[in-house]
Amino acid sequence: MATILITGANRGIGLSMARLAAQRGDTVIATARVPQQAQALAELAEDTGRVIIRALDVTDEASVAAFAEATTEAVDLLVLNAGVLNAYGGLDDPAHTAEAWREVLxxxxxxPFLVARAMLPHVDRSKGKKIAIVSSVMGSSERAPGNAYPYRTSKAAAVNLARNLAAELEPRGIAVGAYHPGWVRTDMGGGGADIAPEESAGGLLGRFDALSMATTGVFEDYRGQEIPF
Ligand SMILES: NC(=O)c1ccc[n+]([C@@H]2O[C@H](COP(=O)([O-])OP(=O)(O)OC[C@H]3O[C@@H](n4cnc5c(N)ncnc54)[C@H](OP(=O)(O)O)[C@@H]3O)[C@@H](O)[C@H]2O)c1
Incomplete structure (x- = not known):
């Protein structure tokens, strides 16, 4: 059984991945910005005995450093899932403020960069040696309709980050992939989205299982369909 670390695991797709991974017998290190408020994670930890909850704000270097320090486990799979979407419109959308750009980027x-760098020693000494970045089809430059500028550009950059990490970490035998989870019914995806978090999470865990040095650098969705950059 593997040790899986999931960022932003207190709700949405991250929580569903934590639940499915714990239920299949993996040890899950689940992060939340405010663990004291992560009720669903606390219940999952209580029910399964396989979930370790730790504090992490991925944008805060001190938080990332403290988190890396607190991690003693070898991490077979690092899932960089935490994300935000705070503005949807075109050029006229007043929500595209400098602060919104800062938050999203x-x-x-x-x-993902700061957490991957800090956690690298823990991934390096594991058997699994995998890193998965949860991006989005909205980051595909081939499918760019002209809206949600901060989010779309951030997710394009997240794929680019995965591709560069895949190249740099190849000699160390660490495989890296970027993934689109589908359009998922979460706080971010909204109630009208296509699929339930459980379906996305199950598909993603399957794709992470399939990730290898032969497929490192891949950008695909939760069903394994390749996505154009
Ligand atoms: N839902 C979709 O349809 C969809 C589609 C494509 C891609 N995605 C991607 O899938 C991932 C998960 O999305 P979701 O739908 O599950 O979103 P969600 O329900 O809004 O959950 C987002 C998670 O990220 C965490 N987070 C946000 N900022 C953080 C920070 N600075 N440090 C640590 N954690 C932080 C949140 O923690 P708090 O509770 O503390 O805010 C929460 O746990 C995201 O990367 C998203 O871009 C989602």
């Missing part, structure tokens, strides 16, 4: 791009 720090959370969706710098966050």
């Amino acid at each position: 720090m959370t969706n791009v710098a966050g």
